[in-house]
Amino acid sequence: QVQLVESGGGLVQAGGSLRLSCAATGIIFRLNAMAWYRQAPGKQREWVGSITSGGITYYSDSVRGRFTISRDNAENTVYLQMNSLKPEDTAVYYCNRPDRVWTWGQGTQVTVSS
Secondary structure, rough: OOOOEOOOEEEOOOOOEEEEEEEEEEOHHHHHOEEEEEEEOOOOOEEEEOOOOOOOOEOOOOOOOOEEEEEOOOOOOEEEEEOOOOOOHOOEEEEEEOOOOOOOOEEEEEEEEO
């Protein structure tokens, strides 16, 4: 059974940085593309970006140039480095496969104050 555990969120001022982690168990991690999503209060969950099994990354227009996704296959972990944070980045952040087939984890809250 797949388990996803996100961590690293917190409260940060606008312009600051955070690094999120997502540890995955129950899968052959290195064979899977991974993605980050976020859900702000009152809004639908949205795709933030993805990383293929080979390390190629894709980003939504709203975060490209500020966020970086990376992965450590030895640690079964995918990361989201977030720089130049804006108040509109405030959301609960989740990881999953790009096709969202796994059960969602609890997410990690990111709050950016202005």
